Amino acid sequence: MIIDTNILLSLVLIPPFISFALNGLLPFFRGSKKISSGISILAISISTFSSLVLIKLNPNSEVTFTWIPLKTFSDIKFGFFLDPAVLIMFLIVSLVSLAVQVYSIGYLSSETPRSYGRYYTFQSLFAFSMLGFVASSSLLQIYVFWELIGLCSYLLIGFWFERPEASRAALKAFWITRLGDVGFAIGIVLLWGATGTFLLPELINKTPELSKGFLALCLVLIFMGAMGKSAQFPLHVWLPDAMEGPTPVSALIHAATMVVAGVYLVFRLFPLFELTPDVLVYVLWIGTITALLGASLALVQNDLKRILAYSTVSQVGYMISALGAGGKGIAFFHLFTHAFFKALLFLAAGCLIHSLNTNNIWDMGRLMKKMPQVGTLFLIGALALSGVFPFSGHFSKDEILMWMHSNDLDIHFIILLFTAFITSFYMFRAFFVVFFGRQDVKAHPHNSPLVMTTPMWILAILTLVGGFQSEKFFNFIGVMEESNPSYISFLPLLLSIAGIVVAWLFYQVSYFKTSTFTEALSPIKTALDNKLWIDDFYHWIYIYIINGLAYICGWFDRYIVDGFVNFVASYTMVISHVLRNVQTGRAQDYLYGIIIAILLFSVLSSIKYHFSSSVYYKETQETTSEIIIQKGSYRIKND
Numbered sequence: 001m002i003i004d005t006n007i008l009l010s011l012v013l014i015p016p017f018i019s020f021a022l023n024g025l026l027p028f029f030r031g032s033k034k035i036s037s038g039i040s041i042l043a044i045s046i047s048t049f050s051s052l053v054l055i056k057l058n059p060n061s062e063v064t065f066t067w068i069p070l071k072t073f074s075d076i077k078f079g080f081f082l083d084p085a086v087l088i089m090f091l092i093v094s095l096v097s098l099a100v101q102v103y104s105i106g107y108l109s110s111e112t113p114r115s116y117g118r119y120y121t122f123q124s125l126f127a128f129s130m131l132g133f134v135a136s137s138s139l140l141q142i143y144v145f146w147e148l149i150g151l152c153s154y155l156l157i158g159f160w161f162e163r164p165e166a167s168r169a170a171l172k173a174f175w176i177t178r179l180g181d182v183g184f185a186i187g188i189v190l191l192w193g194a195t196g197t198f199l200l201p202e203l204i205n206k207t208p209e210l211s212k213g214f215l216a217l218c219l220v221l222i223f224m225g226a227m228g229k230s231a232q233f234p235l236h237v238w239l240p241d242a243m244e245g246p247t248p249v250s251a252l253i254h255a256a257t258m259v260v261a262g263v264y265l266v267f268r269l270f271p272l273f274e275l276t277p278d279v280l281v282y283v284l285w286i287g288t289i290t291a292l293l294g295a296s297l298a299l300v301q302n303d304l305k306r307i308l309a310y311s312t313v314s315q316v317g318y319m320i321s322a323l324g325a326g327g328k329g330i331a332f333f334h335l336f337t338h339a340f341f342k343a344l345l346f347l348a349a350g351c352l353i354h355s356l357n358t359n360n361i362w363d364m365g366r367l368m369k370k371m372p373q374v375g376t377l378f379l380i381g382a383l384a385l386s387g388v389f390p391f392s393g394h395f396s397k398d399e400i401l402m403w404m405h406s407n408d409l410d411i412h413f414i415i416l417l418f419t420a421f422i423t424s425f426y427m428f429r430a431f432f433v434v435f436f437g438r439q440d441v442k443a444h445p446h447n448s449p450l451v452m453t454t455p456m457w458i459l460a461i462l463t464l465v466g467g468f469q470s471e472k473f474f475n476f477i478g479v480m481e482e483s484n485p486s487y488i489s490f491l492p493l494l495l496s497i498a499g500i501v502v503a504w505l506f507y508q509v510s511y512f513k514t515s516t517f518t519e520a521l522s523p524i525k526t527a528l529d530n531k532l533w534i535d536d537f538y539h540w541i542y543i544y545i546i547n548g549l550a551y552i553c554g555w556f557d558r559y560i561v562d563g564f565v566n567f568v569a570s571y572t573m574v575i576s577h578v579l580r581n582v583q584t585g586r587a588q589d590y591l592y593g594i595i596i597a598i599l600l601f602s603v604l605s606s607i608k609y610h611f612s613s614s615v616y617y618k619e620t621q622e623t624t625s626e627i628i629i630q631k632g633s634y635r636i637k638n639d
Contacts, residue, residue, distance in 0.1 A: 177235075
């Protein structure tokens, strides 16, 4: 039986939108927990099943249509295409969304039906937006879905909007990502102006004709959007604060899907970036700096979700640095493995928070015996994130490190290698404190329900087997990037294990006193506690620069623009007040006015007539005298 791939594409994209429309527009659906969650989960299940069928078929197709017909310029076209990268992203987005939505049934069980329905409405809109984004074949269409993803992020971070922290976090995420999106918008408009098209295949064919400097400018601006959405330095500050949203939101949007949208954008536009090596160097350094920065800031966090958030910043930095080094396939493979083990870690953290009502790791302890299932799942995710064999993170992260070494990018190799050590240290710092800490938990932890643990076990299995599929993965996407094997390949694993051992010595057996090292490294710790003062710098800009400009603009608007309008209005009112006295409404007053007007008209007419007669008489006399003089002169001349 031949299956139409366009029908399968519709079955991936349309069900989440229908779920959003039903839950969003019909109060009956939104007001029932079972109906709202059931429709949303059914819709994303259809998308997941269709994605699996598409991967089995592995089609390469494209469908385009005219969105805006133009007479002056070429028509603006939208469309969707299917290729191996799109199919893998379909699977990641739909499968993780399905796991998170099922998990949310237990996590948000205490919510009211209305807020419960609102949550699944936003989840469905996000799934539709993300799926539409990855399959878009037009840069303008990508931007439309890009902004929808940002809207969903804002809505879900601020889901508990009654909390001031959540509202501020949502606004912070919105404005920081918008800052990057300004550059993104300018970049795509410049490219369209130079090439006359938004379609990616046509852009790839036409951009080699552009000057290198102009193309570099466009790509740097586009990369600004990727920096904002993927929380790269210096636009990374929104992601840790985004943890104010529900933990399933963190697992889906800020670990597995939305936060890697910038990575996918660069991957999709990589043929353009290849034409500008200087821009790739810039991308490489941004990724490397972000990887080290995120891991360093995670060292001093006590909030479990913030530890994972800074870890996400760091891991996405690995992906960006791999793209900058030319390893787009390796970066995409790390995106694939990271989606599952980071979602697993966030969901495990959500079980702890749901049970204990606290995010602080120091309020936890000795939980392995009380919550062994969650502890085992968290351990699997932590080992994968640390790059320990045989978990998936070992295969993808080590590929990035070996790629750096094989391409003689030694400084980046060393920085990322050191970051790998820090990563395993801070992850097992959290693990040992939470599950083997010496203090007893004040609350009474309870095991998570099956509806929460089942999706986690599915993600854990994918975390265990995903790394062994590397060869099939690279064959599927058609990108074979192999690093040269050497003894160096064992170094990342050794450093990861060393980080775990050091964390065990510090936080499990107390072989070292943390206070001694804290005092020795107090300047560094102070800087990390203050987040390198980057957030303070943004706050200073907001308070003094933006507020100052807002005050100046407000003063100009109030006293110059409004002042001129108010002056004209006041002057008009004064004149109208004077003229209003003339309209008395009495007939005799109007008769007096008519008589006075007639008299004035008569007097003015008489004066005008008298003046005109005098002028005419004077002009006549002057003309007669002139004629007599001229005649006399003529007579004398004849004589």
